[in-house]
Amino acid sequence: MTDLLVDCGLGVTALAPLLRERFGREPVLVLTHAHLDHMGSAHELGEVWAHPLEHVEKPAPGSLHGPTLATQLGLDALPPALLTARPHGDYDLGTFRVRPVTPARLLNDGDVLDLGDRRLTVLHLPGHTPGSIALFDAHDGTLFSGDVIYDDDLLDSLPGSDPEVYAHSLRRLRELPVRLTHPGHDHSFDRERLHHLIDAYLR
Numbered sequence: 001m002t003d004l005l006v007d008c009g010l011g012v013t014a015l016a017p018l019l020r021e022r023f024g025r026e027p028v029l030v031l032t033h034a035h036l037d038h039m040g041s042a043h044e045l046g047e048v049w050a051h052p053l054e055h056v057e058k059p060a061p062g063s064l065h066g067p068t069l070a071t072q073l074g075l076d077a078l079p080p081a082l083l084t085a086r087p088h089g090d091y092d093l094g095t096f097r098v099r100p101v102t103p104a105r106l107l108n109d110g111d112v113l114d115l116g117d118r119r120l121t122v123l124h125l126p127g128h129t130p131g132s133i134a135l136f137d138a139h140d141g142t143l144f145s146g147d148v149i150y151d152d153d154l155l156d157s158l159p160g161s162d163p164e165v166y167a168h169s170l171r172r173l174r175e176l177p178v179r180l181t182h183p184g185h186d187h188s189f190d191r192e193r194l195h196h197l198i199d200a201y202l203r
C-alpha cells in the first residue's frame with residue numbers, strides 16, 4: 001500500500017515530521033501544480049510526482065508579502081501579510097521562498113496511480129496553470145481537484161493561466177461522473193455544486 005499526499009501547503013513550518021508521525025512512514029507527494037501554497041513543503045519529501053508541464057524544478061519564488069506576491073502574479077491587491085498566524089514569534093516573512101524539487105515521477109493524463117486500496121486516475125486539466133492535474137477515483141466518484149476547481153472565483157489570469165484552455169478543461173470535467181470534490185481550497189462539495197461552479201465560469 002502507498003500513502004499519498006495531495007499538495008503540501010506553504011511550507012512555513014516543517015511538515016515531514018508530522019507526516020511520519022501520522023503515517024509511520026513518508027507518503028508520496030503528488031503536486032497538482034507548482035503554486036507556492038501547494039508546494040511549499042515539497043522539498044522536505046523524498047518522492048514527489050508532478051505533471052511535466054508544471055515547473056516544480058523552477059517554481060516562481062513566491063512571497064508572503066502581499067504587494068510583492070501581487071506583483072509576481074499580476075494581481076490587483078493582496079493584504080500586506082499573507083499569514084494570519086506565524087509558526088513562531090520571531091518568524092520573518094521575508095525569509096520565505098518556494099524551494100525547487102526534482103520530480104521522481106512525471107504524471108500524464110490517463111496515468112493510474114494504484115495505491116493498493118484505491119486507484120486514482122490522473123486528469124490533465126490545464127488553464128489555472130499549464131500542468132494542473134486532478135486525481136479521480138472512478139470507483140467512488142471522488143475528485144481531488146487542486147486549483148482546477150474550488151468554491152470561489154477561479155483564478156485564470158495568473159502567469160501561465162489560459163482562460164480558453166481552462167474552459168475546455170472544465171467542460172471535460174463536467175462530463176465525468178464526479179460525485180464528491182475535495183478542492184485545494186475551502187470546503188468539499190457535491191456534483192450539483194460542481195456543475196454550478198463550472199457553469200458559472202463558462203458563462
Ligand SMILES: [Zn+2]
Nearest residue numbers: 033035128147
Ligand atoms: Zn494555484
